[in-house]
Amino acid sequence: MKKYSQTTAEIGDFSKLPLLQKYALADLLYVAYGLLIVALVLVSYILGMFDLLPHDPQQINMGLLMAPPASGGYLLGTDFMGRDILSRLIVGIQAYFLPGLLAISISLTGGVVLGILSGYWGGKLETVITYFTNLVDSFPRLVLILLVIAAFKPDIYYIMVVMGITGVPTVATAIANKIRFLAQKSFIEAALALGLHARVIIFKHILWYNCRALLIIQATLGMGEAILLETSLSYLGFGVQEPVPSWGNMVQSGANYFLQGNFWPSTAPALAILFTILGFNLLGDGLNNILEDRRGR
Amino acid sequence: MIASPLRVITYNLIKELGLAILLLLGVSFVVFVILYAAPGDQFSVLLEGQLPTEEARAGIREALGVAQSWYGQYFSWLLGVLSGNFGTSVRTGLPVAGELFNVSLNTLYLTLGSMLVTLFVAVPIALYSSVRGHSVAISWPLTMLGYVVSALPVFWLGYIAIYISIHNFNFFPLASVSQTSAENGWLYTLVPVLVLGLGSGTISEVIRSLREEMSRVMAEDYVRTARAKGASVWRHAFKEGLLLPVTEIIASKIPFILGGAVIVEQVFGWPGMGRMAWQAAQDRDFPVIMGIVLVAAAFVRLGSLIQRIVCATVNRRGQRD
Numbered sequence A: 001m002k003k004y005s006q007t008t009a010e011i012g013d014f015s016k017l018p019l020l021q022k023y024a025l026a027d028l029l030y031v032a033y034g035l036l037i038v039a040l041v042l043v044s045y046i047l048g049m050f051d052l053l054p055h056d057p058q059q060i061n062m063g064l065l066m067a068p069p070a071s072g073g074y075l076l077g078t079d080f081m082g083r084d085i086l087s088r089l090i091v092g093i094q095a096y097f098l099p100g101l102l103a104i105s106i107s108l109t110g111g112v113v114l115g116i117l118s119g120y121w122g123g124k125l126e127t128v129i130t131y132f133t134n135l136v137d138s139f140p141r142l143v144l145i146l147l148v149i150a151a152f153k154p155d156i157y158y159i160m161v162v163m164g165i166t167g168v169p170t171v172a173t174a175i176a177n178k179i180r181f182l183a184q185k186s187f188i189e190a191a192l193a194l195g196l197h198a199r200v201i202i203f204k205h206i207l208w209y210n211c212r213a214l215l216i217i218q219a220t221l222g223m224g225e226a227i228l229l230e231t232s233l234s235y236l237g238f239g240v241q242e243p244v245p246s247w248g249n250m251v252q253s254g255a256n257y258f259l260q261g262n263f264w265p266s267t268a269p270a271l272a273i274l275f276t277i278l279g280f281n282l283l284g285d286g287l288n289n290i291l292e293d294r295r296g297r
Numbered sequence B: 001m002i003a004s005p006l007r008v009i010t011y012n013l014i015k016e017l018g019l020a021i022l023l024l025l026g027v028s029f030v031v032f033v034i035l036y037a038a039p040g041d042q043f044s045v046l047l048e049g050q051l052p053t054e055e056a057r058a059g060i061r062e063a064l065g066v067a068q069s070w071y072g073q074y075f076s077w078l079l080g081v082l083s084g085n086f087g088t089s090v091r092t093g094l095p096v097a098g099e100l101f102n103v104s105l106n107t108l109y110l111t112l113g114s115m116l117v118t119l120f121v122a123v124p125i126a127l128y129s130s131v132r133g134h135s136v137a138i139s140w141p142l143t144m145l146g147y148v149v150s151a152l153p154v155f156w157l158g159y160i161a162i163y164i165s166i167h168n169f170n171f172f173p174l175a176s177v178s179q180t181s182a183e184n185g186w187l188y189t190l191v192p193v194l195v196l197g198l199g200s201g202t203i204s205e206v207i208r209s210l211r212e213e214m215s216r217v218m219a220e221d222y223v224r225t226a227r228a229k230g231a232s233v234w235r236h237a238f239k240e241g242l243l244l245p246v247t248e249i250i251a252s253k254i255p256f257i258l259g260g261a262v263i264v265e266q267v268f269g270w271p272g273m274g275r276m277a278w279q280a281a282q283d284r285d286f287p288v289i290m291g292i293v294l295v296a297a298a299f300v301r302l303g304s305l306i307q308r309i310v311c312a313t314v315n316r317r318g319q320r321d
Helices: A006-011 A016-020 A024-047 A085-095 A097-119 A124-138 A140-149 A158-182 A188-193 A196-212 A212-236 A248-260 A264-292 B007-039 B043-047 B054-064 B070-082 B094-130 B136-151 B154-167 B190-199 B203-218 B221-228 B233-268 B273-281 B285-312
Strands: none
Touching: A006 A158, A024 A140, A024 A248, A085 A097, A085 A248, A085 A264, A085 B190, A097 A124, A097 A158, A097 A196, A097 A212, A124 A158, A124 B007, A124 B233, A140 A158, A140 A212, A140 B007, A140 B233, A140 B273, A140 B285, A158 A212, A158 B154, A188 A196, A196 A212, A196 B273, A212 A248, A212 A264, A212 B233, A212 B285, A248 A264, A248 B154, A248 B285, A264 B136, B007 B070, B007 B190, B007 B285, B070 B233, B094 B136, B094 B233, B094 B285, B136 B203, B154 B190, B154 B233, B190 B233, B203 B233, B221 B233, B233 B285, B273 B285
16 A cells, blocks of 8 residues: 555646646646537437437427526526527537538548648649639638528538538648658658558558548547537528527527527527537647647657 | 849739739639529529519520520620629619629728737737746636637627627617717727627637747847847847738638628628628529629738738748748
8 A cells, every 4th residue: 555655745746647748738638628528519419319308499488488597497597488408509419510520521531632632742733732722712611601502502511511622721731731741751761662552652651640630630620610600600590490409590599688688598509609619629729739749848 | 043132022923913813713713603503593583483484584584694605604794793893683683883892891891990909909918928928827828718719609799799888888889770870980880890800719810820930030040149239129020920920810811700700790780791691692692692702702812912912022032932
């Protein structure tokens, strides 16, 4: 037992922990908070899918309008129609979860392909790809999405395809820069000297060994952006329509009661948006500092 | 042969200008293709209910100039745009160009004002924490604040601002109301500008990139030399440490700020491009939305052109790509 009863000063000195000697405390906290949020979103999404909710999100309770949190059996209170806010928040995750994944996968796939083409082969192809990325970057994302809504219909999957395409330049630039950086390294030179196929070098040595972290980071940040976009659009009335809940339309419909002093129905979803996007952004930046810039300590 | 600096700058600028024109042509083409691929055309909503037979509708379309081949439509539209004719709005029947001009001035006011707000908040914080605040106690709360602000939904921030201005300052900051009551009307417009400047999420990016650049420049040899001989550190570090990163980040954030403007305009009823685009998206008003996307893209390109000019004049040899 002697071994474990060392002085509290020694135990309390957290900077001696191996993890903390390697990484900054702030980054570890960011990642921990981010992972917590991701887990929360995942669990809530699954609960919502199987209808394991505290209340029916559409159930109107006229006797208990705009109840404060933790009253009358409603953990987060009720909205202006007496519907349970917690259940509506959980179901609201469905509005962005799968569409967001679609947008991320389009950005990542397109970004990887274009990034490799311009970073590994370069030349004329690079000029064309730079033109394409500049072209996509010339469109304000939300305005382009309004154009697509005018042309087709306000369908979240169309919107997320556009969102995915507008996310391609960021990923492509990151991958291309990474490849240009790696190209000076001796292991790529060695692989070339060994006569390895370009396919092996690209997929194994570049993508799998060296771009995994970068892609995870981009996916995390992309999810944050997707949530911001979906909530903005459903706030504007182009996303999920009432009575089906999404966080954006919950803020919007609660806003009418905001000016009367009933803050909670629109503040609860706004806080959900804030904490979730914060989680994804902190996770991405924390992972970036830990996995990519190993300058930390 | 060593070219004179001025010549290099002009050469680079002409190249940038050419690229901007090429990109705007590309934008116009993409816009056209998306709308051409759309099911039905801009007149289908108008015509389906009104005219019973296909022939009658086709006749109207021919009279309106739809029945050309796709490239014919594209070039006639493009030529119209180049001569300042953006077509007529399907909803109101008025020419798009005039309304677009007024509306884009309003949006320009909103976005430029919000950029100033962003800079007024972000630059002091970034400078302070890069020059003085290497301690965690100062920089960490500021970093955290930046993250929180950039994750905050800007529409909710807008409602809070409206609530506060009604209850504490006793005025109603909705633009459509304020512009009719002329006295001190501009004061009311400050609220949306503040909300967009604080809530668009640009603040954290400006702080982050400016702090990095400034810390890097402060560690450079020439700044150390300037300090050693008692010259102004500020003057030596200004161009590379402040001017370049600020123009760069602002130019790259223009699309994002314009997107934020769509939402802020909706919250405050601000008669700008974003609100017009929102209306056009609901009505399938193709000429209007086409014009708005073009003007918005022109803003973006203009921003990056200005950034290149600043870059080229600061860095005479134009080494920065």
